[in-house]
Amino acid sequence: xxxxxxxxxxxxxxxxxxxxxxxxxxxxxxxxxxxxxxxxxxxxxxxxxxxxxxxxxxxxxxxxxxxxxxxxxxxxxxxxxxxxxxxxxxxxxxxxxxxxxxxxxxxxxxxxxxxxxxxxxxxxxxxxxxxxxxxxxxxxxxxxxxxxxxxxxxxxxxxxxxxxxxxxxxxxxxxxxxxxxxxxxxxxxxxxxxxxxxxxxxxxxxxxxxxxxxxxxxxxxxxxxxxxxxxxxxxxxxxxxxxxxxxxxxxxxxxxxxxxxxxxxxxxxxxxxxxxxxxxxxxxxxxxxxxxxxxxxxxxxxxxxxxxxxxxxxxxxxxxxxxxxxxxxxxxxxxxxxxxxxxxxxxxxxxxxxxxxxxxxxxxxxxxxxxxxxxxxxxxxxxxxxxxxxxxxxxxxxxxxxxxxxxx
Amino acid sequence: xxxxxxxxxxxxxxxxxxxxxxxxxxxxxxxxxxxxxxxxxxxxxxxxxxxxxxxxxxxxxxxxxxxxxxxxxxxxxxxxxxxxxxxxxxxxxxxxxxxxxxxxxxxxxxxxxxxxxxxxxxxxxxxxxxxxxxxxxxxxxxxxxxxxxxxxxxxxxxxxxxxxxxxxxxxxxxxxxxxxxxxxxxxxxxxxxxxxxxxxxxxxxxxxxxxxxxxxxxxxxxxxxxxxxxxxxxxxxxxxxxxxxxxxxxxxxxxxxxxxxxxxxxxxxxxxxxxxxxxxxxxxxxxxxxxxxxxxxxxxxxxxxxxxxxxxxxxxxxxxxxxxxxxxxxxxxxxxxxxxxxxxxxxxxxxxxxxxxxxxxxxxxxxxxxxxxxxxxxxxxxxxx
Numbered sequence: 001x002x003x004x005x006x007x008x009x010x011x012x013x014x015x016x017x018x019x020x021x022x023x024x025x026x027x028x029x030x031x032x033x034x035x036x037x038x039x040x041x042x043x044x045x046x047x048x049x050x051x052x053x054x055x056x057x058x059x060x061x062x063x064x065x066x067x068x069x070x071x072x073x074x075x076x077x078x079x080x081x082x083x084x085x086x087x088x089x090x091x092x093x094x095x096x097x098x099x100x101x102x103x104x105x106x107x108x109x110x111x112x113x114x115x116x117x118x119x120x121x122x123x124x125x126x127x128x129x130x131x132x133x134x135x136x137x138x139x140x141x142x143x144x145x146x147x148x149x150x151x152x153x154x155x156x157x158x159x160x161x162x163x164x165x166x167x168x169x170x171x172x173x174x175x176x177x178x179x180x181x182x183x184x185x186x187x188x189x190x191x192x193x194x195x196x197x198x199x200x201x202x203x204x205x206x207x208x209x210x211x212x213x214x215x216x217x218x219x220x221x222x223x224x225x226x227x228x229x230x231x232x233x234x235x236x237x238x239x240x241x242x243x244x245x246x247x248x249x250x251x252x253x254x255x256x257x258x259x260x261x262x263x264x265x266x267x268x269x270x271x272x273x274x275x276x277x278x279x280x281x282x283x284x285x286x287x288x289x290x291x292x293x294x295x296x297x298x299x300x301x302x303x304x305x306x307x308x309x310x311x312x313x314x315x316x317x318x319x320x321x322x323x324x325x326x327x328x329x330x331x332x333x334x335x336x337x338x339x340x341x342x343x344x345x346x347x348x349x350x351x352x353x354x355x356x357x358x359x360x361x362x363x364x365x366x367x368x369x370x371x372x373x374x375x376x377x378x379x380x381x382x383x384x385x386x387x388x389x390x391x392x393x394x395x396x397x398x399x400x401x402x403x404x405x406x407x408x
Numbered sequence: 409x410x411x412x413x414x415x416x417x418x419x420x421x422x423x424x425x426x427x428x429x430x431x432x433x434x435x436x437x438x439x440x441x442x443x444x445x446x447x448x449x450x451x452x453x454x455x456x457x458x459x460x461x462x463x464x465x466x467x468x469x470x471x472x473x474x475x476x477x478x479x480x481x482x483x484x485x486x487x488x489x490x491x492x493x494x495x496x497x498x499x500x501x502x503x504x505x506x507x508x509x510x511x512x513x514x515x516x517x518x519x520x521x522x523x524x525x526x527x528x529x530x531x532x533x534x535x536x537x538x539x540x541x542x543x544x545x546x547x548x549x550x551x552x553x554x555x556x557x558x559x560x561x562x563x564x565x566x567x568x569x570x571x572x573x574x575x576x577x578x579x580x581x582x583x584x585x586x587x588x589x590x591x592x593x594x595x596x597x598x599x600x601x602x603x604x605x606x607x608x609x610x611x612x613x614x615x616x617x618x619x620x621x622x623x624x625x626x627x628x629x630x631x632x633x634x635x636x637x638x639x640x641x642x643x644x645x646x647x648x649x650x651x652x653x654x655x656x657x658x659x660x661x662x663x664x665x666x667x668x669x670x671x672x673x674x675x676x677x678x679x680x681x682x683x684x685x686x687x688x689x690x691x692x693x694x695x696x697x698x699x700x701x702x703x704x705x706x707x708x709x710x711x712x713x714x715x716x717x718x719x720x721x722x723x724x725x726x727x728x729x730x731x732x733x734x735x736x737x738x739x740x741x742x743x744x745x746x747x748x749x750x751x752x753x754x755x756x757x758x759x760x761x762x763x764x765x766x767x768x769x770x771x772x773x774x775x776x777x778x779x780x781x782x783x784x785x786x787x788x789x790x791x792x793x
Contacts, residue, residue: 001477002410003705009409074409296772300699300720307698316411318694328691395684402683405690406663 003310005078013078020086023051030362032087033262036379038255038387039212040089041362042167046122048089049096053120059096062104066116073313077251084254085261092164095119095126098242099172102189106230106238115191129159129173129192129216130239137396139174140183140236144218146175146190148225153177153190155198155221161390165201165214169194174235187235191227198222208379209357243323252333253306259340259380260302263295265373266347294343301336308332324404327397334387335394341381348374352381411701413481421481427458428489434750437490441607446569447493455493456524464499465507469518475708476642480649480700487653490753492608494527497566500646502528504639505574505587509626513589517572529570530639531561531590531613546615548577548586554622557588557596557615567611568601574626575615576636585632589624590615606757637715640765641707644718647761648700648725654754655693655729658736661751662686665740682739689732696721696728716778723771729758 005013024032031044039045052058053067060076062068071079091097100119103112118124135142144157155175165171171192178186194201198221203211230238311318312325320328345352351370359368359375368375388394413421432451440448455461463478465471472478479500486495503521506514506528520526534545546559557577567573573590590597598614627635663686666676676682703717711717733755737744744751762768 001412001414001701001705003702004709005409292776293769293772296776297723300723300772300775301695303702303717303720304695304699304724307702308695310409311411311698311701314409314411328694331687332691332695398684398687399680401687401690405687406667406677406683 003307005074009074009078012075013082016079016082017086019055019057020082020088023055024086024088027362028089029087030364031089032084034360034362034364034376035090036208036210036360036376037206037212037383038090039092039163042092042164044089044362045092046125049091049122052091053122058091058120059100062100062116066104066112067120073315074310077254077309077313080251081254081257084251084258092125094128094163094168094172095124098128099126102172102229102238102242105241106189106234108226110226111191111229124170125164125168127162127165127168127171127194127214129162129171131159131161133158133160133215137393139239140187142174142176142187144173144175146177146188146223148177149222151225152222153225153228155190155192155218155223157218159216159218160204160213162201162214162216163212165194165216166203166211171216172229174239177232177235181233184236186233187239188232189229189235189238190223191229192218192221192223196221196223207382243326252329252337253302253309256302256305256333256337256340259337259344260299262373262376263340263344263347266344266371266377269371269373270347291343291346294346298336298340298343301339305329305332305336320404324401327392327400330391331394331397331401337387338381338384341377341384344377345381348377351375352378411698413477417478417481420478421485423458424460424482424485425488427454428485428491432489432491434490437492437607441492446566446609451491452493453524455495456522460495461499461524462522464503465518465522469507470522471518476645476704477701477708479642479646480704483646483649484653484656487650487757488657490607490654490750490757492606494529494566494569494608496643496646496650497530497570498526498528500642501530501639502570502572502574504642505530505626505635506572508635508638509587511623511626513621513623514626520571526571527566527569529564529566529573531564531567531573531575532636533562533564534560535562544576544578544585546575546577547581548579548588548625550580551619553619555586555588555620555625557590557618557620559615561613561615563604563610564613565604565608565610567599567613568609573597573613575613576632577615579628584629585636586628587626587632587635588620589626590618590620594618594620604760606760607753641715641718643765644722644771645700645704645707647764648696648703648721651725651729651758651761652693652697652700654758655689655696655732658732658751658754659686659689659693662689662736662739676739685735685739689735692728692731696725699724713778716775719766719771719774719778722765723768723775726758726762726768726771730762733758 028044028048031041049058056067056069059066059068060071096119100116103115115124119126130139132142132144144155144159146153146155159173162171171194173190173192174187175190176186177188180186198219200217202215202217204213204215205211206213309329312329318325351374354369356369356375358364431454459472460482462471463474463482467473482495498521503518506517517526521528536545546557546561548555548557557575559577561575564573570592573592575588575590577586577588578584579586592599596616596618598616599611601609601611604610663677666682666686669676700721703714703721706714706717736751737755740749740751743749746752766774
């Protein structure tokens with residue numbers, strides 16, 4: 001058992017650190033640090049994607065002929081941890097991390113040759129059309145129809161929770177191609193141009209007054225049959241295949257560590273303010289002790305999560321398959337990050353009330369009301385309630401884990 | 409980076425598991441508990457024959473040269489089967505102090521211990537020290553013969569069976585720590601024994617001007633503090649591992665039971681609310697296990713944050729073990745509240761372990777103060793040194 005990095009891993013970490021030092025500018029770091037959701041500023045994400053492409057570090061896990069780079073799970077984890085610590089913007093996952101591996105495994109040669117380079121170059125910006133208004137956790141019940149008419153599919157229906165559909169030009173969809181069978185067996189995986197006639201995009205305003213999510217409507221939208229990925233009715237298998245790519249890229253710890261860094265900044269500000277008012281009687285120290293105890297609890301949980309992630313990424317058997325462990329880490333990571341958010345609220349105190357959306361713009365240089373580190377606390381907390389809903393809710397994850405744990 | 413045990417360690421774990429599974433059934437365990445003797449001498453001898461008592465001692469002492477990871481493996485198996493024999497007291501505490509303090513009075517003791525001929529106890533806790541690190545009133549005054557010990561130690565596990573008792577005391581009543589070797593037969597040693605709720609035995613020890621020769625002072629000052637700190641750290645990991653073993657059993661038994669038991673025409677395991685509860689049990693165990701293994705590796709490597717990791721591991725094991733035990737009882741229903749099932753006995757064991765070497769809250773406090781954390785908010789409450 002060796003929990004420290006090998007000298008090769010440390011060398012890789014130094015390379016990553018050097019790259020981050022040289023390539024992150026204030027705008028990008030602002031985008032990384034002023035996040036109030038899991039996404040960074042859209043434009044900053046694209047700039048960062050381009051910087052990584054130039055370095056050859058964008059397409060992790062893709063074959064070399066398509067511009068990919070091969071990293072071990074530990075290297076991936078190192079890259080993620082270092083990126084979060086340095087304040088790098090988040091990458092948009094839809095093209096490189098989601099569609100890429102699918103095309104590599106199920107796409108035709110023509111699809112690979114045409115689409116993979118356009119993903120890396122940022123020419124194509126993809127979004128993901130899975131959920132529907134009537135199909136959330138029960139995804140296999142999706143109803144958006146794709147009917148064969150000659151050489152085309154004709155699409156009717158709608159998709160929802162489509163992140164950045166309003167900023168994208170393409171969407172990959174799960175569609176219903178057969179209704180007469182078991183729901184999972186009648187789903188196909190289809191690539192669609194968002195500028196096709198009959199598509200309309202409705203932005204959805206979130207609780208922070210910002211738009212990241214959309215609803216996408218399809219009315220008699222014609223799509224060439226050559227846009228089918230894999231075989232007809234193979235879509236469910238393809239969607240499940242994608243889940244495996246979560247393996248090795250566990251990064252909940254890194255994101256939570258960043259939350260703690262923000263919290264540390266905030267408590268430092270409070271400590272400084274407290275000491276500059278030395279001599280003024282305060283309401284007593286009991287609340288701080290409660291805060292500090294809670295903090296220690298969460299720090300221990302953070303440490304446990306880190307150890308669990310490392311135990312999994314290093315490939316040590318926990319006697320459960322990778323898909324189950326991905327669900328374990330998702331449950332633990334998202335629920336813990338929500339608890340950290342709640343402690344951040346306690347530290348920010350009355351400043352959680354202040355609405356100042358403009359300060360989250362990475363190019364904003366004006367003043368901030370209250371401690372700067374308190375500005376994002378309330379919206380981070382509110383937006384992060386979605387963490388246990390998206391990507392398979394905490395309850396769905398527990399169903400998945402239970403299937404492995406209780407039946408095998 | 410890897411969290412894998414070596415082939416040798418896996419072989420040891422498998423053989424320990426097989427041995428205890430075959431020879432230390434729950435029925436056997438209960439008969440040992442209800443017997444007059446504090447533990448089963450025959451089992452102890454069998455474990456000595458298997459070499460378990462040599463495990464943590466170096467080859468130069470005649471041991472097997474195992475490290476803390478081997479100890480973790482052993483204690484997982486002990487917890488799994490609710491073993492009541494005093495491995496922690498004799499092997500980790502008394503043995504841990506003795507092997508770090510090679511003075512004349514300890515000669516031959518380790519050899520006897522490894523052969524299964526010697527029992528130990530660690531008399532550290534006092535009525536004033538709920539959290540293990542509080543004020544110490546037991547004092548050692550210099551006397552013409554050596555030292556004169558005075559004070560009272562409470563809830564000393566394995567006190568009645570111990571041939572050697574390691575006693576902590578303040579030298580001259582000051583802040584300097586001394587670790588002494590006391591024999592139960594020494595004049596002035598009073599023992600008041602009682603059973604513990606987890607099927608074992610402990611006792612209060614009074615030291616009424618116990619005269620010990622100078623060579624019974626095993627360590628003093630900073631050396632003694634380091635010995636105490638190291639042994640304390642190992643005890644935290646051993647207890648964590650023991651609770652991980654308990655969790656393993658509790659989860660296995662609960663899954664088995666919910667597959668057999670039927671209510672409302674269905675197996676319990678088919679109810680989603682119960683499935684999710686079992687998932688939470690599994691997740692809690694894996695988190696505690698991951699942290700315990702990482703902490704053990706830190707301790708083995710002598711990392712600067714090893715002690716901080718040990719405190720974190722114990723805090724997490726405490727909490728996870730409670731969560732798992734509570735859920736196991738809840739899912740079994742009434743039957744798990746009886747003496748007949750092992751389930752409740754695991755909760756009793758965990759309840760005792762949670763308060764040993766500092767409660768969960770004490771671990772969190774230690775973790776905080778060892779952290780040098782700049783995240784904490786200011787507080788007027790004085791830090792425990």
